[in-house]
Amino acid sequence: MLAEDASFTVTHVHPMRTLDGITLPHVLRFLRFVTLPGKKKMAARIHGGAGAGAATALSTFNPKKLVAPSRTNLPAARSSKRCIVAAAGSDASKSLRVGHSQKLIANAAVATKAETSATTGTGHELLLFEALQEGLEEEMDRDPRVCVMGEDVGHYGGSYKVTKGLADKFGDLRVLDTPICENAFTGMGIGAAMTGLRPVIEGMNMGFLLLAFNQISNNCGMLHYTSGGQFTIPVVIRGPGGVGRQLGAEHSQRLESYFQSIPGIQMVACSTPYNAKGLMKAAIRSENPVILFEHVLLYNLKEKIPDEEYICNLEEAEMVRPGEHITILTYSRMRYHVMQAAKTLVNKGYDPEVIDIRSLKPFDLYTIGNSVKKTHRVLIVEECMRTGGIGASLTAAINENFHDYLDAPVMCLSSQDVPTPYAGTLEEWTVVQPAQIVTAVEQLCQ
Amino acid sequence: MAQHLKSSKSTFLNVLRHSLAFGSPSHASRHLRQKLPHGGPPSIKKVSPNPLTRLCNTMVDTLSSSHEDTNNESFTNIQVMDFPGGKVSFTPEIHFISESNEERVPCYRVLDDNGQQLPNSQFVPVSKEIAVKMYSDMVTLQMMDNIFYEAQRQGRLSFYATAYGEEAINIASAAALSPDDVIFPQYREPGVLLWRGFTLQEFANQCFGNKSDYGKGRQMPVHYGSNKLNYFTVSATIATQLPNAVGAAYSLKMDGKDACAVTFFGDGGSSEGDFHAAMNFAAVMEAPVLFICRNNGWAISTPTSDQFRSDGVVVKGRAYGIRSIRVDGNDALAMYSAVHEAREMAIREHRPILIEALTYRVGHHSTSDDSTRYRSADEIEWWNKARNPLSRFRTWVESNGWWSDEAESDLRSRIKKEMLEAIRVAEKTEKPNLNHMFSDVYDVPPLNLREQELLVRQAIKSHPQDYPSDVPL
Numbered sequence: 001m002l003a004e005d006a007s008f009t010v011t012h013v014h015p016m017r018t019l020d021g022i023t024l025p026h027v028l029r030f031l032r033f034v035t036l037p038g039k040k041k042m043a044a045r046i047h048g049g050a051g052a053g054a055a056t057a058l059s060t061f062n063p064k065k066l067v068a069p070s071r072t073n074l075p076a077a078r079s080s081k082r083c084i085v086a087a088a089g090s091d092a093s094k095s096l097r098v099g100h101s102q103k104l105i106a107n108a109a110v111a112t113k114a115e116t117s118a119t120t121g122t123g124h125e126l127l128l129f130e131a132l133q134e135g136l137e138e139e140m141d142r143d144p145r146v147c148v149m150g151e152d153v154g155h156y157g158g159s160y161k162v163t164k165g166l167a168d169k170f171g172d173l174r175v176l177d178t179p180i181c182e183n184a185f186t187g188m189g190i191g192a193a194m195t196g197l198r199p200v201i202e203g204m205n206m207g208f209l210l211l212a213f214n215q216i217s218n219n220c221g222m223l224h225y226t227s228g229g230q231f232t233i234p235v236v237i238r239g240p241g242g243v244g245r246q247l248g249a250e251h252s253q254r255l256e257s258y259f260q261s262i263p264g265i266q267m268v269a270c271s272t273p274y275n276a277k278g279l280m281k282a283a284i285r286s287e288n289p290v291i292l293f294e295h296v297l298l299y300n301l302k303e304k305i306p307d308e309e310y311i312c313n314l315e316e317a318e319m320v321r322p323g324e325h326i327t328i329l330t331y332s333r334m335r336y337h338v339m340q341a342a343k344t345l346v347n348k349g350y351d352p353e354v355i356d357i358r359s360l361k362p363f364d365l366y367t368i369g370n371s372v373k374k375t376h377r378v379l380i381v382e383e384c385m386r387t388g389g390i391g392a393s394l395t396a397a398i399n400e401n402f403h404d405y406l407d408a409p410v411m412c413l414s415s416q417d418v419p420t421p422y423a424g425t426l427e428e429w430t431v432v433q434p435a436q437i438v439t440a441v442e443q444l445c446q
Numbered sequence: 447m448a449q450h451l452k453s454s455k456s457t458f459l460n461v462l463r464h465s466l467a468f469g470s471p472s473h474a475s476r477h478l479r480q481k482l483p484h485g486g487p488p489s490i491k492k493v494s495p496n497p498l499t500r501l502c503n504t505m506v507d508t509l510s511s512s513h514e515d516t517n518n519e520s521f522t523n524i525q526v527m528d529f530p531g532g533k534v535s536f537t538p539e540i541h542f543i544s545e546s547n548e549e550r551v552p553c554y555r556v557l558d559d560n561g562q563q564l565p566n567s568q569f570v571p572v573s574k575e576i577a578v579k580m581y582s583d584m585v586t587l588q589m590m591d592n593i594f595y596e597a598q599r600q601g602r603l604s605f606y607a608t609a610y611g612e613e614a615i616n617i618a619s620a621a622a623l624s625p626d627d628v629i630f631p632q633y634r635e636p637g638v639l640l641w642r643g644f645t646l647q648e649f650a651n652q653c654f655g656n657k658s659d660y661g662k663g664r665q666m667p668v669h670y671g672s673n674k675l676n677y678f679t680v681s682a683t684i685a686t687q688l689p690n691a692v693g694a695a696y697s698l699k700m701d702g703k704d705a706c707a708v709t710f711f712g713d714g715g716s717s718e719g720d721f722h723a724a725m726n727f728a729a730v731m732e733a734p735v736l737f738i739c740r741n742n743g744w745a746i747s748t749p750t751s752d753q754f755r756s757d758g759v760v761v762k763g764r765a766y767g768i769r770s771i772r773v774d775g776n777d778a779l780a781m782y783s784a785v786h787e788a789r790e791m792a793i794r795e796h797r798p799i800l801i802e803a804l805t806y807r808v809g810h811h812s813t814s815d816d817s818t819r820y821r822s823a824d825e826i827e828w829w830n831k832a833r834n835p836l837s838r839f840r841t842w843v844e845s846n847g848w849w850s851d852e853a854e855s856d857l858r859s860r861i862k863k864e865m866l867e868a869i870r871v872a873e874k875t876e877k878p879n880l881n882h883m884f885s886d887v888y889d890v891p892p893l894n895l896r897e898q899e900l901l902v903r904q905a906i907k908s909h910p911q912d913y914p915s916d917v918p919l
Contacts, residue, residue, distance in 0.1 A: 147700070173700050179730055184723030187689025191707070192697040194678060194690065195628060218683045219690065227671045227679035228661040229886040264887050287889040315892065362892040 123306050129299040131273035132162045135280035136200060138309065140170055143198060146284055149176040149185050150202030150239075159204050160240055160299050186212035186237065190219050193233045198284060206241030206293065207253035220289045221264030236283040237291045242333055242383055243420050243431050244296035252420035252427075256293055256360050257389040267360040268314055269293040269332045273303040275358060278312025286314060293360070295333045317364035323353035326441055327371040329394060330381040331357045334432060338381050341437035350441060360390055368394075369402055376407040377444045381432055386414040408444050413437060550757050553804055554784060555774035559833065561841025569783040570622075574848050579641075580621050580778060581843050584613040584836050585854075586861050587637045590646060591809070593865045594653060594667075598813045602873060603653055607668045609634045611776070611808030614835035615740055617641055618781035619708070619803075623789060626705035628694050629677045630687035633668055634740065635710045642675040646864050650872035657918075662886070663878040685715040688724035688737070692798075695733035699796060706734040706792045714745025716759045725766040728798035736788050737768075737800045740775065742807035747820040763800035775803030776835040779842065806833065877917045880906075 126134065140146045147170075148163055154177040157164035167175040178185040182203060189199035203209040209216070216237065224232055243252045256267055266288050270276035276294070283290035320335065321342060330338045335356045342352050353371055357364060372378055378398055382391040391412040398410050413432045421427055526535050556567040572580070591608040598606040609616055616637025623629075629638050636649065648660070652670050655663035661671055661679065671679025678694075681687060691709035698705050715721060716739055728735050739759040743750055756762060763770030769791065773784045781803060788799040806829040810817045817826065843849040884891050884899045891899070906913045 173696075176696070176731070179723075179726055181719075181723035181727070183720060184689040184692070184727050187686060187720065187724070188693030188696060188727060191630070191687075191690030191693030191695075193693070195694040195697040197693075197697045197700070199693070214683065215686060215689065219681055219686055223679060223681065224888075225886045226661060226665045226669070226681070227673070228659065228664060230660055230671055230673040231679060232889070266888070362894050365893060 123304040125302055125304045126273055127299065128270075128273045128276050128294075128301040128303075129160055129162050131277040131303075131305060132270075132280050132294065133164060133166070135277035136162065136284075137166060137169070139281055139284040140166065140174065143284075145196060146198045146200065147174045147176065147192070148200045148202065149178055149189055149192075151178060151180055151185075151204050153177060153202050158202065160294075160296075162294075162299075163202065182208050182211040183215050186215040187219065189235050189237075190215060190223070190233055193235045193289075194223070194231045198234050198236075200236045200238065200284060203237065203239030205251050205253075205296075206239045206255040207250055209237065209239060209255055210253070210258070212237075213258070216259065216265070216289075216291075217262045221262040224288075225264055232287050233289050234284075234287050235289045236280075236286075237289065238280075238283075238294060240294045240296040240299070242293075242295040242297065243415070243427065246422055246424050246427060247296065247420075248422050249419035251296075254384045254389065254415075255291075257384040257392075259291060260361050260390060260393060264289065265361065266290045266314060267293065268358055269295075269360055271295070271298060271332050271335045271356055271358070273301060274305050275312050275318060275356075277305060278310055279314065279358070281311040282314045285311070290314065293332060297333055298336075312358075315359045315362060315364055317367040318356040318358050319353075319367070320356050321352065321354040323351040323375070325351045325375060325445055326353065326377040326379060327368070327375045328352050328354045328379045328381060328437070328441070329357050329368060330354070331360065331390070332383065334381045334383050337432060337434050338437055341434035341441070344434065344438050345441055348438075348442075350445060352441060357394070363394060363397055365397060365401060368398065372398060372402045373405045376405055378406065378410045379437070379440050379444055380410065380412040380414075381437055382412070382414050383431060384414055385417045386412075387417050389414055411440055411444055413440055545755075546757050546761075551760050551772050553772045553774050554780050555777045556779040556783065557777050557838050557842055559838070561838040561845075563779075563842060563845075569779050570786045572621075572779065572782060574846070576621055577843050577846070578848055580617050580782070581836075581839055581849060582857055583617045583620075583637065583640050584778070584839065585857055586646075587613050587616060587640055588836060589858065589861045590636075590640070590649060590865060593862070593869065594649075595809075595813065597653075597869060598667075602869070603667055603813075605667050605813055606653065607633060607812040608809035609637060611806045611829060611835070612740055612742060613637060614778040614781050614839065615738070615775045615803045615805060618778040619710075619738060619785045622782045622785035623708060624705060625676065626703065627676065627789070628691075628698070628705065628707050630691040630694065630707065630709035631670075631677065631680055632684070632687065632711045632715060632740075633680050633682065634712070636668065636670060638710075639670055639672060639675060639677050642672075642677065644670070644672060644675060644677075646861075646868040647871060648672075650865075650868040651875065654869075654872040654875070655877065656872055656875035657878045658872075658875055659878070662882045664882070685711050685718035685720040685724075687711070688715075688718075688720045689727065691735050691737075692724050692728045692731065692733050695728065695735035695798070696731055699732075699734055704793060706736060706789055708736040708738060708789075710738045710740060712745060713739065713741040713743065713750050713753055713759060714748065715739070716762065717745075717753055722762075722766075725762070725768055725798070725800070729767040732796040733798055734792040734796055735798045736785065736792055737798060738785070739800070739802045740805060741802050742775075742805045744807050744811070744817070744821070746811045746815060747817070749821075758802055758804070760800065760802040768798050768800050770800035770802065772802045772804065775805030776833055776838065778835060778839040805835075877914075879918050 136146075136148070140148075148166060150158070150163075152159055153163040154167040154172060154175050156177075157167075163175060178188070186201055186209070189201040192199050203212070220233055220235060220237075241253055241255050243254075256269065259265065259267060266283075266286065268279050268283065268290060270279045270292065279292060283292050317329075320339065328338050328342075335354070338352075338354055342354055345352050353375055355367060355371055357368065380391045380394055382389055384390050384392075386392070391414050395410045395412050399406075413436060415430045415432065418430060420430055526533050556564060556569040558564055587609060591606075591610060594603060594606045595608055597603045612634060616635050617640070620638040620641035623638075625642060629635070631638065636644075639649075648658075649670070651658040652661060652665070653667035655661075655665075655667075657663070661669065665671075665679070666682070669680040669682065671677060678687065678690070688709055688711060691707040695707035698707060709724075711721065725737065727733070728737070741750065741759055745753055750758070758772065760770045760772040771784055771788070774780050784801055784803075788801055791797060792799050807817075808826060808830045840849060840854075880902070881899065883902070884895045887895060903919065906919065
């Protein structure tokens with residue numbers, strides 16, 4: 001019915017992505033929303049997230065160079081000790097240092113190593129927090145309006161060292177240490193954005209941004225709309241969240257579930273040094289307010305990233321591992337638990353397709369949809385609580401849009417609806433573990 | 447000379463000490479104490495039974511606490527300690543700072559109740575053009591409020607909030623600012639827009655939410671906004687604009703502009719957390735922002751006695767290290783001068799300033815309120831007549847020969863005609879197109895919003911009788 005009614009035309013269909021042979025009643029398939037603002041032409045290269053045909057054709061965007069296809073991330077065994085360490089500078093008094101047994105660390109997810117990068121040859125290795133810092137520094141060099149504000153971001157360099165060295169380079173005014181009031185400095189960032197700056201607001205921990213909810217919802221999300229488009233709010237709100245290593249309930253919040261309803265904001269979650277830098281840069285360049293979710297346990301992931309400039313598409317999901325049997329949708333830290341489970345699954349003869357959704361608001365239903373149509377089974381693995389999390393919304397979106405393509409109900413593995421306990425053993429079990437993922441896949445694929 | 451005096455004072459202190467064997471330390475240990483950084487911990491004094499000793503001890507304390515020569519003996523260092531945050535002197539008296547001063551902070555005014563200039567009044571002179579424009583705009587604001595309020599009562603507007611009684615605050619503060627100063631209003635400051643050139647038609651368009659409204663019909667009436675006139679769109683939540691103003695001031699400071707941020711709020715708004723945080727931030731950031739509090743006595747039905755227990759809002763400035771002033775908000779000249787001076791200080795010295803303008807909210811909180819339910823009609827009437835800011839200022843303007851009854855009636859009839867025409871046109875103008883429900887949420891509508899727009903259009907198409915006919919599709 002919608003197809004007949006459609007008074008809009010097919011906008012952009014990516015040449016490498018035309019779907020053959022399948023008549024799809026839902027108008028969704030014909031739409032590819034423009035993902036980059038029309039006002040700005042991106043000079044940097046765009047690395048799309050999808051496996052095949054990484055470049056995306058967007059009418060308003062003219063990349064100088066298109067990246068060669070296939071920047072896929074395949075899992076490789078890695079020293080797991082490196083990855084999931086409480087990510088804080090050695091002297092960060094704010095971080096909670098806990099001794100931890102080897103057993104727990106060994107269980108932790110592994111980082112992925114990029115396969116031979118399409119951009120062959122040089123590249124440089126760095127940790128995720130360094131990638132964020134690099135992205136931020138490049139944007140601050142590029143645009144004098146970009147500034148940073150938050151607690152201890154200046155000379156202290158940030159509690160997770162993402163803003164290390166920036167105050168020395170750009171001065172106290174562009175890298176601003178604020179008193180402790182999240183609502184106030186978020187409000188400040190919004191006011192500064194309305195007068196022409198491009199602030200990057202750091203919440204020391206995402207959980208603290210609950211105090212800034214009013215400014216984020218009522219002002220950040222709404223003022224572009226209620227002012228009739230007269231004022232834009234190009235802020236980036238970022239910080240570490242998620243369940244860490246015994247950080248306690250208040251420091252283990254998953255804010256993406258609280259924020260996902262706010263109209264007017266975009267949400268992205270980074271998971272690798274590559275996409276961390278790319279998303280940071282894209283978020284800063286976006287005219288919309290963007291919330292960039294980092295994870296406390298992923299800051300020390302190491303990866304080799306390209307030397308040349310690149311940004312990641314804010315609205316695109318990332319194909320981590322193409323497969324045929326089942327679509328596993330995940331983001332942030334759970335990506336690594338999924339990849340750990342994937343190894344086991346491959347050994348058992350399954351072929352899971354793993355997609356890091358990256359864009360939490362809006363969902364990249366295009367990539368997700370294509371995957372569902374291929375595999376007909378969906379498993380969502382998230383860190384949010386069962387009630388009202390990203391997984392809950394994603395389940396609804398998939399059911400609504402791709403119901404015809406599902407051979408089994410969408411399954412969602414989430415954390416329980418409990419505050420995160422401090423005890424290490426209990427904490428481990430609030431988070432979805434690879435063994436549970438394997439069991440779920442086996443169940444779905446029966 | 448001063449050095450000599452100081453050293454003789456310390457010699458005297460030393461003599462006093464030694465002769466009275468003051469304190470527990472012996473001669474030898476005094477020498478030891480000198481080596482300690484910052485003088486070490488304060489010595490514990492035992493209260494002597496000897497009254498003369500006690501007197502001398504007190505003298506030593508008093509003298510040494512005011513003695514600032516850090517090169518002197520260690521015993522003076524002990525009396526003044528360097529905590530993080532700086533030196534504080536100690537006192538042996540247990541003394542709580544009183545919760546309030548005996549006298550309230552005085553209020554700055556230039557004109558008396560009858561509009562006569564007070565003798566010895568200090569104020570920034572106002573030219574004839576400015577004074578006449580100020581008065582005319584005050585009249586315009588009052589009439590605009592009258593007519594819009596009546597329109598709401600007739601059912602032609604959904605909502606309105608008047609600024610009765612606060613015309614002087616609105617207009618005089620705007621007059622003292624420059625067009626580059628960015629305004630973050632609460633919702634009772636349309637006069638600032640009026641001063642800057644927002645036309646009556648533009649006000650009407652916003653109130654009627656038609657397609658000429660700059661807000662594209664998305665906000666309630668009186669939630670004006672104009673990026674052209676540097677007036678930020680009103681956000682209904684109380685005091686959320688205060689941190690925004692600090693951010694804007696920080697941005698102006700970074701750009702080195704000759705402009706400041708100005709934000710308005712009421713007595714009720716000063717209770718919000720954002721007020722305190724914004725004041726603190728502004729002081730720490732040394733941001734050029736004016737915090738103008740319209741203390742009009744009421745926050746809907748809550749009187750100021752139920753809102754705070756301090757001496758109004760002006761005393762809160764000091765708590766954050768902010769220079770403050772209390773002004774008679776119904777005195778246009780005083781408001782003008784205060785804002786003018788404050789603006790200079792803010793920009794030149796990179797500091798925030800707090801201005802508490804005392805006034806009275808003559809009107810109801812809004813058209814959804816009937817204030818006679820919680821205050822006497824006599825009180826309202828008294829403020830409306832006896833303490834009217836318009837009549838006070840008019841007397842002064844006329845005393846300079848710049849205004850007359852004829853000018854008044856000319857103005858009033860012109861404004862009335864303009865207003866009625868503006869309303870007529872605004873009412874007739876089309877409402878914004880349906881696609882404006884979905885535009886500007888993001889810079890470009892994403893997939894889910896385009897989908898949702900399709901669903902709405904589809905629903906309208908199949909049930910046209912259930913949808914308003916005056917919304918173009």
